[in-house]
Amino acid sequence: MTGDGLEVSLEGRVGSLALAAAIDIPARGVTALIGPSGCGKTSLLRCIAGFRRLAGRVAFRGEVWQDEARFVPPHRRPIGYVFQEASLFPHLSVRGNLAFALKRADPAAGPPSHGLDELVELLGLAPLLGRGVAQLSGGERQRVAIARAIATQPRLLVMDEPVSSLDPDGKAEVLARLEKVTAALQAPMIYVSHDRAEVTRLADRVLTMAAGQVRSAEPPPQPPRDAAALDALSTEEVRRLALAALKAGLRPD
């Protein structure tokens, strides 16, 4: 365990699903968590954010959020959370929603690196600021929700299928903005999706979840240095090497 990223080892039941996660997410870049609907992705995110408690340990940059002895409540975890469906406060305007988060950003985290003006610019919200939440399209809502999550100056950003409930136009609109967000953001991001094609543009690495199980990928196999070493490999090892090469983007000539 390196201790500078997010370490999660959790186990327990969520409804009828047996969830077991052993993952280690680096402190930079976008980690995509993909898997079919109902495989436990959202439940895992909720455990990381502290909305739900399963047995195990969660630590971020050496700071323990959960172990046998302690459980840091969600509002004390420096996470920005983007929910799958529109989660904007209907009693506040777009500006009010952003102000809600900016006002509560942790002052101990230093001066905000993303103030209102930067967020408006980054997610293209200028024409929306004065509007009520009910007057926004699905894509606009998610853009505001993303800006609001970043407004808390999070040290970890998690997104739970932020575009899966949007129509194709809304999806394209939000994904285009997300690419700018990932470029501008210092904090690491976990991006949950059931659609592998969607994450290829965003993710630096991919974790696959199935039936409640997920673990960090083992390091890729090292290719042999010379012909003698290659000859010594078993068929199974050669198969793994070929697969890793394909995944890395090499094409057989």
Next chain:
Amino acid sequence: MWDAVWLTAKLASVTTAILIVLATPLAWWLSRKGSWLREVVAAIAAMPIVLPPTVLGFYLLVALGPQSPLMAPLHPFGVRTLAFTFWGLVIGSVIYSLPFAVQPLRAAFEAVGARPLEVAASLRASPLDAFLSVELPLAQRGFFTAAILVFAHTVGEFGVVLMIGGAIPKQTEVLSIKIYEFVDASQYASAHLIAAGMLVFAFVVVLAMLLVGRGLGRLQP
């Protein structure tokens, strides 16, 4: 007669204010998912709907009377009984109208659901902050309904008042008692006046409830 109008308005206002404060945490606790204990408590809180007001009034008369052990802690302050006093009426009204505050508030909190509070927590709002800045505004329709219902229900109360309040002018002689007395004394003209006033009041209350129910959602930004 204006004494009775003023007294009735005062009783209903004080009762409404106390009940909103008391019923909010209770209704919120009841609105969370969980144990069967909540349903037991919900049933107890709803009992005044089913109970005859005279039964409630009788128990209150005993509980607030000079012989009651519940009154003992007040003896050093020179208070021997709350029966036949204004504050006795307030206590009776608070208990009698409790369900009319708890039910709409519980329904409103349930309609808001758990998600907005989670969102607020993800934006660093402490539980109390989230409750005040998110849950309360989102449940405001329930508060309007609860306040209107409690006020109107207290104005219309008769049995409980008769049992624990009697008819002491300026202290416990509210409008519904006044009508009864006028009829008893065959002063039908005065009884008509109050009864017609109550009729108009009831119409305004129901109209206000309907407007709150239909309109408030649209007034929000």
